[in-house]
Amino acid sequence: MQQQPFLHKPQAMMFDMDGTLFETETVLLPAYHRTFQQLRSEGLYEGETPPEEIILSSLGMLLEDIWARVMPGASRQTIDRANELLLQLQLQLMEEGISRLYPHVEETLESLHAQGVRLFIASNGLEGYVKGVTRVHHLDRLLEGVYSAGEYETETKTELVRLLMQQHGLQSAWMVGDRSSDVEAGKGNGQTVIGCRYADFGDAGELAGADVVIQSFEQLLDVFNKAK
Known part of the structure; x- marks a missing residue:
């Protein structure tokens, strides 16, 4: 200090x-990977999951700004679904006691x-x-x-x-x-x-x-x- x-x-x-x-990373990182797995299965995202470092370095920003860095050019539908999934999965992991x-x-x-x-x-x-x-x-x-x-x-x-x-x-x-x-x-x-x-x-x-x-x-x- x-x-x-x-x-x-x-x-x-x-x-x-x-x-x-x-x-944050105790629930964010597993939820982040599961979110992209689900987005791919729903046909809302193609390709590899963006590196963890991108979302970790974006923490503290507004969500709109975070997704603009993680998924530049993504549709409104994809961003809204990613928000929904990430929240749901993080809360689920918290309830499981790993946070x-x-x-x-x-x-x-x-x-x-x-x-x-x-x-x-x-x-x-x-x-x-x-x-x-x-x-x-x-x-x-x-x-x-x-x-x-x-x-x-x-x-x-x-x-x-x-x-x-x-x-x-x-x-x-x-x-x-x-x-x-x-x-x-x-x-x-x-x-x-x-x-x-x-x-x-x-x-x-x-x-x-x-x-x-x-x-x-x-x-x-x-x-x-x-x-x-």
């Missing part, structure tokens, strides 16, 4: 989901909640997926709100965070996430950004502009405890 600048304790923390709280949060996520969130920090999710994912993760992993008991681009139809995470803060009357919050969109969302709303560098989905410059970068989730508690 880098040397910590002077930070104020926030009213709230807003968390990205994939690559921040949730080890994981990053180490120490639950106990860190419990500690922050016990200290009166209001906790929220702000994700570019689909509503069913984001709420599925919080339900399966019993995080909903700690969260005041779960915001997703899929539910609120926002075009950027900056817009989603602005909406979240307005609806909950927040003046000070930390945006916690692993992608440049999280940095932009926090800074675009005048807030502190805590960058998470342990998922390895993005490039080296992904977290440029973050106030603090942590190497494991439990370090967030140390950053909070040192803030004034």
Whole structure:
């Protein structure tokens, strides 16, 4: 963890989901391969499944942008069916118990909640997926709100965070996430950004502009405890 600048304790923390709280690849990769198998069987896709690296490097983007990278030029029908299948298969895998949060996520969130920090999710994912993760992993008991681009139809995470803060009357919050969109969302709303560098989905410059970068989730508690 880098040397910590002077930070104020926030009213709230807003968390990205994939690559921040949730080890996305535990369900994403098997669901991704099954999705393309089904698309081929339905005659909606031909050829080999695109490399895993493409979708992993796209995490944090809006779904439309992800599919544009994974299947450039695909029809609306194919994209809609891929969305449907990927969501269905990921939820199924979660229910089977193979998905994981990053180490120490639950106990860190419990500690922050016990200290009166209001906790929220702000994700570019689909509503069913984001709420599925919080339900399966019993995080909903700690969260005041779960915001997703899929539910609120926002075009950027900056817009989603602005909406979240307005609806909950927040003046000070930390945006916690692993992608440049999280940095932009926090800074675009005048807030502190805590960058998470342990998922390895993005490039080296992904977290440029973050106030603090942590190497494991439990370090967030140390950053909070040192803030004034």
